Amino acid sequence: MNASEHGAANARRALAQAAERSAAKLRANVRPAAWSNPAPSGRYNLVVIGGGTAGLIGASIVATLGGKVALIEREALGGDCLNTGCVPSKAIIRSSRICAELRDAYMLGVESGSAHADFAAVMERMRRIQARISQKDSASRLQALGVDVYFGRAHFTGKDTLDVDGRCLRFRRALIAAGSHPVIPGIEGLVAAGYLNNETVFDLAQLPRRLLVVGGGPLGCELAQAFHRLGSHVTIVQREPQFLPQEERDAAQILSEALARDGLAIHLNTEVVKVTRSGDERTAHMVCAGKESTVTVDEVVAGAGRAPNVDGLELKAANVDYDGERGVTVDDFLRTSNPRIYAAGDIIEDSRYTHMAEATARIAVQNALFFGRKRLSALTVPWCTYTDPEIAHVGMYTREARKRGIPVKTFTIPMNDVDRAIADGEEEGFVKVTIKDGTDRILGATIVARHAGEMINEITLAMVAGVGFKTLSNVIHTYPTQAEAIRHAADAYQRTRLTPLLKRLTTRWLAWNK
Numbered sequence: 181m182n183a184s185e186h187g188a189a190n191a192r193r194a195l196a197q198a199a200e201r202s203a204a205k206l207r208a209n210v211r212p213a214a215w216s217n218p219a220p221s222g223r224y225n226l227v228v229i230g231g232g233t234a235g236l237i238g239a240s241i242v243a244t245l246g247g248k249v250a251l252i253e254r255e256a257l258g259g260d261c262l263n264t265g266c267v268p269s270k271a272i273i274r275s276s277r278i279c280a281e282l283r284d285a286y287m288l289g290v291e292s293g294s295a296h297a298d299f300a301a302v303m304e305r306m307r308r309i310q311a312r313i314s315q316k317d318s319a320s321r322l323q324a325l326g327v328d329v330y331f332g333r334a335h336f337t338g339k340d341t342l343d344v345d346g347r348c349l350r351f352r353r354a355l356i357a358a359g360s361h362p363v364i365p366g367i368e369g370l371v372a373a374g375y376l377n378n379e380t381v382f383d384l385a386q387l388p389r390r391l392l393v394v395g396g397g398p399l400g401c402e403l404a405q406a407f408h409r410l411g412s413h414v415t416i417v418q419r420e421p422q423f424l425p426q427e428e429r430d431a432a433q434i435l436s437e438a439l440a441r442d443g444l445a446i447h448l449n450t451e452v453v454k455v456t457r458s459g460d461e462r463t464a465h466m467v468c469a470g471k472e473s474t475v476t477v478d479e480v481v482a483g484a485g486r487a488p489n490v491d492g493l494e495l496k497a498a499n500v501d502y503d504g505e506r507g508v509t510v511d512d513f514l515r516t517s518n519p520r521i522y523a524a525g526d527i528i529e530d531s532r533y534t535h536m537a538e539a540t541a542r543i544a545v546q547n548a549l550f551f552g553r554k555r556l557s558a559l560t561v562p563w564c565t566y567t568d569p570e571i572a573h574v575g576m577y578t579r580e581a582r583k584r585g586i587p588v589k590t591f592t593i594p595m596n597d598v599d600r601a602i603a604d605g606e607e608e609g610f611v612k613v614t615i616k617d618g619t620d621r622i623l624g625a626t627i628v629a630r631h632a633g634e635m636i637n638e639i640t641l642a643m644v645a646g647v648g649f650k651t652l653s654n655v656i657h658t659y660p661t662q663a664e665a666i667r668h669a670a671d672a673y674q675r676t677r678l679t680p681l682l683k684r685l686t687t688r689w690l691a692w693n694k
């Protein structure tokens with residue numbers, strides 16, 4: 181080994197050790213090895229099953245207000261978001277964006293060195309971030325708040341009792357916040373060939389040279405772009421004719437173009453029907469409009485959807501209705517068929533975001549314990565896919581409004597008309613706001629932009645506060661910002677209010693007043 185090889189080996193060892201230290205810190209916070217479960221005594225105001233975002237929020241609120249509360253977690257506190265979802269994915273997306281910026285730096289007149297990612301360093305940073313954020317979700321913090329934290333698998337034994345590894349917990353109210361898991365895709369040979377999902381992809385020690393991503397939903401698109409930018413050669417296969425099928429076509433089209441520009445191999449309208457393995461290689465057999473083709477890769481990531489964690493909860497014992505695919509059945513107050521038991525987060529249908537896990541847990545706790553009458557249907561829910569550009573949405577889609585017979589007008593500002601986007605070289609995308617025709621009531625918006633996830637919050641605030649589109653035109657936005665696109669859209673709306681009569685009157689007034 182020469183001196184430079186020796187140095188590289190030392191650097192790799194140091195990174196691996198740092199990653200292991202962070203992983204140990206994470207475990208100490210979210211699944212401490214020496215934890216002993218409390219001895220249950222008396223009845224709890226609230227027992228929470230699941231220590232992900234929904235469970236943590238629910239338990240913390242009740243403990244802070246002085247209630248007797250237990251939280252049961254079978255694996256690690258923090259759930260999907262901290263351990264296998266939002267946090268690790270956003271950490272690597274950040275590193276991948278830097279790679280893309282270095283790659284494109286010449287366009288901004290900057291000579292960059294290398295756009296090469298050191299995958300071990302990227303993953304070490306990701307672990308460090310998880311460890312740091314995990315302090316907020318830690319068992320010791322919950323304990324200090326007054327929550328009885330139990331590690332173990334919970335199942336109901338009756339209408340007001342459940343069992344955690346042989347201990348019986350009695351409750352006045354329970355919150356099911358058991359989350360969801362990735363479904364196993366029904367592709368012939370995939371399981372035998374071996375594949376990754378969100379529970380395993382963040383454990384990769386080496387960047388796969390060639391990667392196949394099956395599924396073009398938010399998870400598939402985010403991971404595909406990130407891994408490609410980090411240096412994998414990524415092929416993404418999507419059964420539908422567009423990525424992010426729930427988004428509008430113009431938004432999805434921009435994403436397709438962005439992924440193609442990054443150099444990913446894109447297969448839309450394509451189904452992976454079989455995967456075979458030979459040594460370390462996997463070959464995927466695909467069909468598109470009756471035509472067969474293959475791609476050979478080193479790893480396959482499946483982002484094929486999620487299913488609720490209802491198995492093993494013995495929901496029947498508690499009289500809680502559920503569906504294996506849709507999850508626990510709740511009414512608009514998040515109450516299950518057992519009036520003592522509520523549910524929140526990914527375990528209920530249509531709620532599969534961290535901010536929804538938090539919002540539904542707040543509603544459930546208020547309704548369960550504090551005579552609340554908060555309704556799920558009253559929520560205005562934004563979401564964002566963190567590709568580059570990001571794709572964010574809130575409220576109604578235009579197609580939905582039309583289906584419901586609501587007359588609408590849409591106002592669209594392309595980002596290449598926005599000074600800051602031009603200056604930043606981030607001109608892809610648009611702001612599109614839909615209002616109810618004849619009013620200035622905002623029904624919904626889609627934003628495709630580098631920072632769409634931040635920008636959508638302004639529209640959400642306006643919708644929640646009942647602020648009309650007209651008012652957004654009067655809100656002074658700092659110049660130059662990309663969020664000015666929202667004001668430009670509102671200005672476009674204001675211009676439509678200038679009727680020919682009003683125009684004639686103002687023209688006459690100004691002529692007379694010269």
Ligand SMILES: Cc1cc2nc3c(=O)[nH]c(=O)nc-3n(C[C@H](O)[C@H](O)[C@H](O)COP(=O)(O)OP(=O)(O)OC[C@H]3O[C@@H](n4cnc5c(N)ncnc54)[C@H](O)[C@@H]3O)c2cc1C
Nearest residue numbers: 230232233234254259260261265334359525526532533534
């Ligand atoms: C790769 C990826 C990226 C994502 N990125 C984003 C994002 O950027 N933004 C966003 O808003 N959302 C994102 N999400 C979605 C987000 O992670 C989830 O919506 C959120 O974590 C759901 O929280 P939860 O509390 O409902 O469930 P979970 O986080 O799944 O927590 C449920 C917990 O219950 C425990 N549990 C289950 N059954 C039992 C039992 N019988 N006994 C005891 N414990 C049990 C589980 O171990 C788990 O810890 C992402 C998801 C993935 C997979």
